[in-house]
Amino acid sequence: MNAPRTLRYPAELVESGLVSAEKLPALEDVAARYAVAITPEIVGLIDPADDADPIARQYVPDPAELRTTPDETGDPIGDKIHEVSEGLIHRYPDRVLLKFVHVCAVYCRFCFRREMVGPQAPHLTPQALENALDYIRSHPDIWEVIASGGDPLVASPRRISELVQALADIDHVKVVRFHTRVPMVAPERVTDALVASLAAPGVTGWVAIHANHPREFTPAARAAIARLADAGIPLVSQTVLLAGINDDAETLGQLMRTFVENRVKPYYLHHGDLAPGTGHFRTSLAAGQNLMRALRGRVSGLCQPTYVLDIPGGHGKAPVGPSYVETTPEAVSVEDYRGGKHPYRPDKIRTES
Missing domain, CATH: 3.20.20.70 (Aldolase class I)
Structure with missing residues (x-):
């Protein structure tokens, strides 16, 4: 028996049952532009019956990848x-x-x-x-x-x-x-x-x-x-x-x-x-x-x-996480994890000597 191998071509995804045969032409278009590789470890995690499977979404090519918006770029972080x-x-x-x-x-x-x-x-x-x-x-x-x-x-x-x-x-x-x-x-x-x-x-x-x-x-x-x-x-x-x-x-x-x-x-x-x-x-x-x-x-x-x-x-x-502090000229307000807001007045706090 052959050892499990990394899947690199859309036809292999069809053969393995990860995608249906009717999707093959569209996925070949995606693979022509972006590399595909799914290791045996990941193949074993994918549920082909679940169209929203969170593992499949990360690794199985999708025709949506060929839709590019004007703000997208090949070097998004400026390498x-x-x-x-x-x-x-x-x-x-x-x-x-x-x-x-x-x-x-x-x-x-x-x-x-x-x-x-x-x-x-x-x-x-x-x-x-x-x-x-x-x-x-x-x-x-x-x-x-x-x-x-x-x-x-x-x-x-x-x-x-x-x-x-x-x-x-x-x-x-x-x-x-x-x-x-x-x-x-x-x-x-x-x-x-x-x-x-x-x-x-x-x-x-x-x-x-x-x-x-x-x-x-x-x-x-x-x-x-x-x-x-x-x-x-x-x-x-x-x-x-x-x-x-x-x-x-x-x-x-x-x-x-x-x-x-x-x-x-x-x-x-x-x-x-x-x-x-x-x-x-x-x-x-x-x-x-x-x-x-x-x-x-x-x-x-x-x-x-x-x-x-x-x-x-x-x-x-x-x-870019949320801020829990709101500052105005009059006061500082701090939000707790339940959403409650509390005044914080360090000038009112007396420290012990």
Whole structure:
């Protein structure tokens, strides 16, 4: 019997029963523009009988992806504006983002780099990587390097270890952070060798794990996360707010609790970026703020991510969560998690000596 394989073509989605045959021509049009890959781990989670299945919506191509609105762009967060060397983005003063690879284990249908990743994307050559490292060496303000792509954990442990060691040899680089879906979608890749490759003397390795729905935490995914956590690697989360997937308080709250139960600290809840063909996933900012209000006080403080918008045009992330403070010339009012408002008059408060 053949081992389960990653599905990469719409015809394979039909053969596997994930989509009906009549959808094949439309999905082939989508696949001609945007890469498709669904790992066996994810295939096993999809309910083909549920047209609104939150797992399928993340990974199975949809004809809606070919509908582009005027405000959508192939570079929604302005990577190119801040690209200082091929594959190296220097947007913030103390950190850079390195597009270590340009492929992923799966291709999310809402990806903000969907025009830049996939089997057709050019690989980062050894010379381009060396040029990026030279830039990092020559900028002592760079304290952290974020390995992204693509998904950096699809690279071999040898390549990852070589990268980490090269960064550890740079005195001013102290943190290397990996952004990945691999523990959730291809947990078998999280081997002892891969875990060992993520850190070296002189730098601290962090891993940011991307998941958007509680069902993604399969037993294998939980075991992969545990291997990272047991090795002492600090773990944080990334989630994209997605219509029809996690845009309700119950699902989002359970997702954040599940992260914490698995020793992953919720970090960012991203508002959907203006990537081409992703409008059917985006919520309004007001909807996201209402969800954050619903989480506040109802789930542990450990479970509270920061809701952020990556400002179009390359201006960086900004927190866009709700405000609980209202200030007027006469008074300050603070809102509690139930919606009650309370005056706060620090000038009236007497401190004990």
